[in-house]
Amino acid sequence: MFELLSRGDGIGLFQLESGPLRALMRSLAPTTFDDVAALIALYRPGPMAANMHNDYADRKNGRKPVEYLHPDFEELLGDSYGLMIYQESMMRVAQKAAGYSLAEADNLRKACSKKDRALIAKERVKFIDGCERTGYGTPLGTQLFGIIEPFADYAFNKSHAFGYGLVAYQTAYLKAHYPVEYIACLMSSVRSNRDRLAIYLADARSMGIKVLTPDVNRSGHEFVALWPDEVPDDVDLPPGSPGAITFGLAAVHNVGSAVVTQLLDERDANGPYVDFYDFAQRVPEPVLNRKTVESFIKAGAFDSFGHPRMGLLTVFEQIVEATVARRRNRQQGVMSFFDDDDSSDSLGYNDLVGIPDVEFDKTDRLRAEKEMLGLYVSDHPLMGIEAALRRRAPTAIASIKEMEDRTQVVVGGVITGFERRYTRRGDLMATFALEDLESSVEVTVFPRTLAEEGHKFADDLIVIVRGRVDRRDENRVSINCQTVEVLTGLDQSASASVRLRLGAQRLTHSLIIDLKRIIAEHPGESEVLVELGDGRLLRLSESYRVDVDRAAGELRTLLGHDAVIL
Numbered sequence: 322m323f324e325l326l327s328r329g330d331g332i333g334l335f336q337l338e339s340g341p342l343r344a345l346m347r348s349l350a351p352t353t354f355d356d357v358a359a360l361i362a363l364y365r366p367g368p369m370a371a372n373m374h375n376d377y378a379d380r381k382n383g384r385k386p387v388e389y390l391h392p393d394f395e396e397l398l399g400d401s402y403g404l405m406i407y408q409e410s411m412m413r414v415a416q417k418a419a420g421y422s423l424a425e426a427d428n429l430r431k432a433c434s435k436k437d438r439a440l441i442a443k444e445r446v447k448f449i450d451g452c453e454r455t456g457y458g459t460p461l462g463t464q465l466f467g468i469i470e471p472f473a474d475y476a477f478n479k480s481h482a483f484g485y486g487l488v489a490y491q492t493a494y495l496k497a498h499y500p501v502e503y504i505a506c507l508m509s510s511v512r513s514n515r516d517r518l519a520i521y522l523a524d525a526r527s528m529g530i531k532v533l534t535p536d537v538n539r540s541g542h543e544f545v546a547l548w549p550d551e552v553p554d555d556v557d558l559p560p561g562s563p564g565a566i567t568f569g570l571a572a573v574h575n576v577g578s579a580v581v582t583q584l585l586d587e588r589d590a591n592g593p594y595v596d597f598y599d600f601a602q603r604v605p606e607p608v609l610n611r612k613t614v615e616s617f618i619k620a621g622a623f624d625s626f627g628h629p630r631m632g633l634l635t636v637f638e639q640i641v642e643a644t645v646a647r648r649r650n651r652q653q654g655v656m657s658f659f660d661d662d663d664s665s666d667s668l669g670y671n672d673l674v675g676i677p678d679v680e681f682d683k684t685d686r687l688r689a690e691k692e693m694l695g696l697y698v699s700d701h702p703l704m705g706i707e708a709a710l711r712r713r714a715p716t717a718i719a720s721i722k723e724m725e726d727r728t729q730v731v732v733g734g735v736i737t738g739f740e741r742r743y744t745r746r747g748d749l750m751a752t753f754a755l756e757d758l759e760s761s762v763e764v765t766v767f768p769r770t771l772a773e774e775g776h777k778f779a780d781d782l783i784v785i786v787r788g789r790v791d792r793r794d795e796n797r798v799s800i801n802c803q804t805v806e807v808l809t810g811l812d813q814s815a816s817a818s819v820r821l822r823l824g825a826q827r828l829t830h831s832l833i834i835d836l837k838r839i840i841a842e843h844p845g846e847s848e849v850l851v852e853l854g855d856g857r858l859l860r861l862s863e864s865y866r867v868d869v870d871r872a873a874g875e876l877r878t879l880l881g882h883d884a885v886i887l
Contacts, residue, residue: 322497326351332524334497335488336361340720349378355400358486367476373404373467393417405772407479411469419451423507434789441470463880469851500528501546502563509543512572515695516760520719522696523759529562534621534698535570537600538593542581543569573614574693584608596626597633598673601644609641620693630686632677639674684781702735702783703758712869714785715877719760726792730800733757733785739778744768751778755786763799774805819869820850821880835879840865843872
């Protein structure tokens, strides 16, 4: 479980999902429950204002020495590496250093928790005077209160952090030891929130868990976990996969919970359905509603019967109408000349409507599937090219939700829901959703950009969008598109090269050391080229080849996005 936390695998964990917090988890590498509780408390404005989150991680892992502002504080702050990360820590220091009573220390805590700046200013004078009286002195009192004051921007008390930490610990334990069941429950809990569902679907795929389209024979109301030995033979699991998850039938668009209950009751009572004809013959009539059956077909709920989706869509209404008419006749005691008394519950195979053996192409099939499920499940336009795309567009869409307004970004994904409309001034603009394997974001294309780039936009195209984050609406985050590049022929297996733009003045000894370290830590197949800014291009030797996907982030952090070309 602690290994899961140490690698920053916080998706779906209580209080530990945000990107920056997952980065802190990797830096801190928790090994005890106290560390988990500390994570919860550290990632708050108060401790972060004093850089305690980074200091705690560095001190715990020996990257920085554990220091105390005074030797007397070791007994107070020894369990948190000399840092006041909880409200109780602040209170104990106030008692020790400034001679506060427990009630006075609690008043200081209240002033901080209520963010009462005026009251905190009064406490400053009292605190520093107290430190002078106790012999710790004015300089230490000033320094201590300089750390305490940012707590006015919010800090946790220890009991709160440990309570939250316990839930975080429990969710981490479940994900580490029962990943399929846990992810299935998570997906069920957010089935109406497509953004969250997409994140958990991507996380499941990254764990080797196969997520299957809904199926009338193996799915339930909600998402169902399948152990490897429960997975149907026609499903190929990745090596080492912990299992699979079937999409919930109630999560299909246009399908109501009552309809699913009737379908499942019949299946439980009389066994799995044999084929679509058997399904139409057995389920209660409300299940055979045209919209419901069409949605099931598009979502892939009958795929296991071997019926092609396109072929079944063309004839399902005829099959249903003929079956319903036959069932009603039998209920009224009307018998066909060809009916067989010994098989009165079966269809008359003399009048079966054949299902054409025709199928949609991949793009149309996935488009219809996404329409019914809210996301791509059986496949994805980006599957197999995600690393190649990330080399061209380093920003993950999920991370945009945490960026500040007007941040410049380069993101890649597939266009869905492209729509043109007119502004109040009568100019043509457009909006669409840009989706990667984990999330999606709305993109706005203003008139000038649309006039220049409009021919490049269409649903299902894979593109790179350059633009700015727009957070003017507090309830949503979007991107204002500046340019768009349509990508074709991306090859995951292609060995990309890395070109580093470095002027001669940047080639310092320390920079060269850092470059060698990054390349040594991420060896791979891609060659490294260095532009020196005077027209010279250096090609590093074979011993300096690098894994582009693993090294790109560190190279961009070291050199800047514009200096790294993949």
